[in-house]
Amino acid sequence: MPAFEFSRQPDALAWFDAGRGQALLAAETVAAGQWLTLRPAQPALWLSPAPTRPPVVLHGFSRQLWLWRHPDGFSGDLRCELPLPLPSEAFGSIVVQHVPEAGSATDLLGECARVLAPGGRLRLYTLNPLSPYRWRWRGAALRVRDAASWQGALRQAGLHPLAAGAGYQGPLLRGTAMAPHLSFNRFRAVCVLEAEKRVAALIPPAPARRRWNTGAAHA
Template identity: 45%
Template sequence: MPLTVPDRQTGIHAEPLDWFGGVAGLRLLDDEARAVQRVIAACPALPRLWLGVGAASTPQVGNRGLALRRGAQWDGSIRCGLPLPLASEAFGAVLLQHVLDDAGAPDVLLGECARILAPGGTLWLAALNPWTPYRLRWARSGLRARDPGYWQSALRRCGFPGGAVSLQWIGSHWREGSGGAGVGATDRLRASFALTVNKRERAVIPPARLQHLRWQAGRIAAAADAHCEAAAPIMRA
């Protein structure tokens, strides 16, 4: 007769992101809630889009914002798959709260975020920290914690500027619910981190065109000088 082990003792979840519905995962999501609302509050003019795990509390995105949870499809304000049925460059902020912490490749979703963000818009991405002692709480869940360098490379591949990323460490070091956030050396052991990056603004006039205008201006000035020199003898006469 095969040995059976109760599910609650295996530490294995039906889906990796289901871990966030447990005590340790919910504590972490609560620690991140204030950071989420700060990003949303900093973008009052354009709509905001929040994409989160099923266990997360829905943030206040406003009347023009959308909140979607990851499942078999994105579900919430609308129900959809990828690519997102949203207008290009229509959102001032897009927030991803742990929806990329399973083993899937991130480029498709990050590419969609780059498409729907307006120039200068903010992308906020929360991910699990592979260096924290808190990682023992999601061990064998199927979640995949990847370091900030991995996410910076992924953002660059999708068109975001690589050198303009800000980083904040969030959550507990080990004890559930101790919370907090920071950017110091000891904060690197917190349970998660959040990357913030802005989409590139479009240049008003392309640099090549500016060079052409300067060249034309130089030609006009030279022609004017030649005309004045030619007219000088006539004026003296």
């Protein structure tokens, strides 16, 4: 389906359309682009909360599908709703920027798990409710959770959060600087979670036993 223009209506994700929200998204895009360059050269899915396309040239991904969330569904490279009209196990990497914070997190993450290929990775960017920066988005009707709650939601969707746990990026109170590497400072503005799709391997057949004839040959 062809892409089309859409005028956003007021909703929870409207905070990311301008000002500090737009600056945070831009900083996250740089970090997410660097993450994608380390991933295998498989198609990537990028879900954004604002109608600003990530610069594909940044990370050299030509096989990238970009969608942004609005109250009526998704727009961008195609117009759709949940469930996503995408084939199962079609993407090796998925970047999700704050989209589950608008609600229906279970359905959305479940769809991400479905379209993610076995061994594929999902990187989730969420606002950190423990950060002093929360005063910047307070009152925006966003459904913000802590890292443990998001990890539970990822597991419920069928994904496995990585053992390293959550990382953090962004400012503490002012500005929008986003360091290229994840920090363990739990008071930064953005929480970054990574999860993998794992599929149980088939049990191989038991090797056949060899029976040797040790008796004497008979004429």
